[in-house]
Amino acid sequence: MTQRIRHRSDTRMVPVPSHSIVPERDVDQIPVLETRHLGIDFGGLKAVDDFNLTIGRTEIAGLIGPNGAGKTTVFNMLTKVYEPTTGAVLINGQDMKGLNIVQASRLGIARTFQNIRLFDKMTVEENVRIGLHNQIRYDMLTGILRLPRYWKQEKKQHERAMELLDIFHMQDLADEEAGSLPYGAQRRLEIVRALATDPKLLLLDEPAAGMNPRETEELMETIARIRDRFQIAILLIEHDMSLVMGVCEGICVLNFGRIIAKGTADEIQANPAVIEAYLGKRKEADA
Amino acid sequence: MTRAKRRRLIYNLITFGLVIGAFLLLQNMIAAKSISRSLRGQLVPICAWIVMAVSLNLVIGFSGELSLGHAGFMSVGAYTGAVVSGWLMNVCALEDATLRLVISIVAGGLIAGLAGVLIGIPVLRLRGDYLAIVTLAFGEIIRNLVNVLYIGTTDTGLHFAFLNRQMPEGVTMLVDGAKGAVKIKPIATFTAGFVLILVTLIVVLNLVNSRAGRAIQATRDNRIAAESMGVSVTKYKMMAFVTAAVLAGMAGALYGLNSSTVVPTQFTFNQSINVLVFVVLGGLGNVLGSIISATFLTVLPEVLREFADYRMLVYAVVLILVMIFTNNPTIRALADRLFGPVKALFRSRKNVAGGEMQ
Numbered sequence: 001m002t003q004r005i006r007h008r009s010d011t012r013m014v015p016v017p018s019h020s021i022v023p024e025r026d027v028d029q030i031p032v033l034e035t036r037h038l039g040i041d042f043g044g045l046k047a048v049d050d051f052n053l054t055i056g057r058t059e060i061a062g063l064i065g066p067n068g069a070g071k072t073t074v075f076n077m078l079t080k081v082y083e084p085t086t087g088a089v090l091i092n093g094q095d096m097k098g099l100n101i102v103q104a105s106r107l108g109i110a111r112t113f114q115n116i117r118l119f120d121k122m123t124v125e126e127n128v129r130i131g132l133h134n135q136i137r138y139d140m141l142t143g144i145l146r147l148p149r150y151w152k153q154e155k156k157q158h159e160r161a162m163e164l165l166d167i168f169h170m171q172d173l174a175d176e177e178a179g180s181l182p183y184g185a186q187r188r189l190e191i192v193r194a195l196a197t198d199p200k201l202l203l204l205d206e207p208a209a210g211m212n213p214r215e216t217e218e219l220m221e222t223i224a225r226i227r228d229r230f231q232i233a234i235l236l237i238e239h240d241m242s243l244v245m246g247v248c249e250g251i252c253v254l255n256f257g258r259i260i261a262k263g264t265a266d267e268i269q270a271n272p273a274v275i276e277a278y279l280g281k282r283k284e285a286d287a
Numbered sequence: 288m289t290r291a292k293r294r295r296l297i298y299n300l301i302t303f304g305l306v307i308g309a310f311l312l313l314q315n316m317i318a319a320k321s322i323s324r325s326l327r328g329q330l331v332p333i334c335a336w337i338v339m340a341v342s343l344n345l346v347i348g349f350s351g352e353l354s355l356g357h358a359g360f361m362s363v364g365a366y367t368g369a370v371v372s373g374w375l376m377n378v379c380a381l382e383d384a385t386l387r388l389v390i391s392i393v394a395g396g397l398i399a400g401l402a403g404v405l406i407g408i409p410v411l412r413l414r415g416d417y418l419a420i421v422t423l424a425f426g427e428i429i430r431n432l433v434n435v436l437y438i439g440t441t442d443t444g445l446h447f448a449f450l451n452r453q454m455p456e457g458v459t460m461l462v463d464g465a466k467g468a469v470k471i472k473p474i475a476t477f478t479a480g481f482v483l484i485l486v487t488l489i490v491v492l493n494l495v496n497s498r499a500g501r502a503i504q505a506t507r508d509n510r511i512a513a514e515s516m517g518v519s520v521t522k523y524k525m526m527a528f529v530t531a532a533v534l535a536g537m538a539g540a541l542y543g544l545n546s547s548t549v550v551p552t553q554f555t556f557n558q559s560i561n562v563l564v565f566v567v568l569g570g571l572g573n574v575l576g577s578i579i580s581a582t583f584l585t586v587l588p589e590v591l592r593e594f595a596d597y598r599m600l601v602y603a604v605v606l607i608l609v610m611i612f613t614n615n616p617t618i619r620a621l622a623d624r625l626f627g628p629v630k631a632l633f634r635s636r637k638n639v640a641g642g643e644m645q
Binding site for chain 1 (some may be wrong): 288
């Protein structure tokens with residue numbers, strides 16, 4: 001897969017998916033994420049309304065829309081930062097109603113943040129180790145008394161962290177303070193940290209923000225590689241259309257809190273409602 | 288071994304080395320009688336204040352919560368220590384002073400830890416300044432509570448009351464209301480203080496370099512991100528808070544058992560602020576700094592005793608100067624230039640900007 005992508009970087013990067021669920025998907029496959037009529041009010045303002053989205057287990061989906069459309073709000077509802085006012089979120093068929101952020105993470109949702117939220121004063125490796133918090137465990141007393149289990153689990157954490165950092169070739173930076181990394185590296189570290197939680201669904205909030213075209217292209221490859229290697233679903237918010245159109249198998253367009261279109265990249269590009277949302281209404285019916 | 292690990296190891300070695308070295312040196316000076324009486328009397332309090340500062344640093348520096356009632360936990364520990372020690376002596380007839388001291392200190396830690404749990408459960412769920420406000424109130428409540436607390440022993444055991452007249456006949460008072468804990472046998476020793484510092488250092492340094500400690504620091508750096516990674520913020524804030532309370536209680540027991548009386552006014556809001564000053568001056572998250580500043584600022588008022596009226600003035604000026612020197616960007620830049628070569632030894636040599644993908 002990676003090979004194929006690398007040689008076709010001039011055209012669409014991912015071949016037409018075999019099981020795209022947006023708008024149609026194989027019915028026999030259990031979706032990893034399903035939202036039903038999801039909506040949230042902020043004091044009477046409907047930020048998101050009637051949001052229905054289904055994502056297959058190893059699908060890469062994109063969520064796009066103009067500024068203020070409610071994309072990040074959707075992420076915040078999926079990760080339980082906000083409790084939705086209406087509707088339901090199902091992860092692997094399990095309703096997330098009433099869960100908190102920590103429980104959502106344990107169900108297998110991991111995310112990155114639009115405005116980077118790293119643990120600035122900790123090292124790169126320690127940041128990844130926080131992601132491994134629930135994967136490689138030992139209790140407080142084991143840590144204080146330095147019991148044999150401490151050394152064993154610490155070694156495991158270290159090895160796993162290095163393995164994960166290798167995705168972005170970041171092992172050399174393991175000892176740097178996360179806050180001192182350049183912007184692009186911080187974005188990549190956030191992805192590594194999210195992957196460390198062993199998610200089933202990875203939410204990326206503008207992963208390419210602040211990256212140059214070359215970095216964006218590499219990111220595209222990496223996103224596809226991550227999906228193949230970890231066999232997870234990825235939902236990403238992005239304004240960089242080359243990335244969205246290149247890597248996403250299904251795209252969902254949001255405007256004023258409502259879904260205005262779903263489909264493959266080609267379908268979305270040709271959709272008049274999408275064009276209107278981005279460019280405004282045409283005065284004449286030419287073209 | 289990675290560079291970060293090596294750096295940490297060097298830091299820990301310096302910290303432990305300094306404490307052990309200072310202890311051995313002072314022991315020799317005591318043996319040679321080359322130490323002044325006033326400093327001799329300060330040794331145990333210094334140990335107690337070091338433990339206070341290091342434990343408060345765990346809350347403020349590592350878990351990022353502002354606690355203004357640390358002296359309250361110390362007071363709980365001091366009273367518990369005094370009562371347990373008196374009870375062991377009067378009722379259980381335990382003659383071994385060392386054993387009595389150890390049991391009293393452990394008991395002081397446990398009861399203070401219990402108080403920490405009770406305070407922490409409601410408060411650590413809140414955000415922002417609430418913890419500061421509630422811990423401040425806690426310190427004051429504890430002080431007022433022990434002000435009217437009467438505890439005594441008879442042949443049959445311990446007696447508690449909030450009114451003097453409720454105490455039975457022939458009671459030996461251990462805690463006598465506003466007079467505080469009275470007739471304490473001062474059994475605290477410098478060695479005990481030293482051991483307590485070592486225990487504190489082992490607990491705090493090992494904790495912060497473990498899974499739980501990293502979780503504590505993650506909740507400080509970014510609460511939402513920590514939660515999104517599956518770290519239960521309340522649990523780890525609680526862990527840091529209660530651990531600090533236990534250590535403060537132990538320091539309190541040591542402190543209380545160093546003199547013949549403990550009075551409620553010894554543990555006021557001012558003392559909490561004092562410990563806060565140790566922590567801030569030593570540097571948030573810097574254990575070694577806490578030790579040094581606690582020692583220095585405990586000795587300083589004694590040294591300045593000759594200046595009597597001007598003492599607090601000089602103390603304040605010293606505080607302000609240290610603040611300026613550690614926080615002013617211009618002066619820091621100057622210090623970096625002066626001490627740059629030394630610091631470079633600890634800093635990584637690789638270029639940070641090399642983080643681009645290959």
